[in-house]
Amino acid sequence: EVKLMESGGTLVQPGGSLRLSCAASGFTFYSYNMNWVRQAPGRGLEWVSAIDPGAGSTFYADSVRGRFTISRDNSKATLFLQMNTLRAEDTAIYYCARRTDYSSTYHMDVWGKGTTVTVSS
């Protein structure tokens, strides 16, 4: 079964740090670009970050660039999101998703169920 499972979400104070993980199974993880996508309370889906299969290229939304770092360990089929200098507006459910790229865009055909990050004092 193709599966993604996020972990690491919790309550953290503003200015704090957190590392999210996403464990992949059932497919050749090292062959795929991967995304992090989030949903803040009462809001829609927001793309956060992306990484290519070899981890040579990483991409970030303006809202998180300089504070978040995406990485991956292909030997362990795991995706990470290191989140620093957290703000209240980072409060959200964070999803990891597998990408299939083509032309100038892509779709996400496998998603995890998400992990909840709450930034509050």
Added chain:
Amino acid sequence: DFQMTQSPSTLSASVGDRVTITCRASQSISTWLVWYQHKPGKAPKLLITKASSLESGVPSRFSGSGSGTEFTLTISSLQPDDFATYYCQYSDTFGQGTKLEIK
């Protein structure tokens, strides 16, 4: 900045109704549009790629159309399982979502 605009934001309908959701791109994206279904507490589900290609396992009551800047997602006969929020997506940009509610 590139934008995707969905309408309506909320749609109230009954089981058996035919409903249409619209997604507009701020510039032409050919047919490179994707649709997702999202229910609270669950993973988003890929429904349609390339504007009109139904993913395997998605019921045939779902259909997508459009090209350029205007796209539609149609559900021909609403079923109880279809009440959810629907998003369009191109590259790193999502529409704001359309919440489909029971009337």
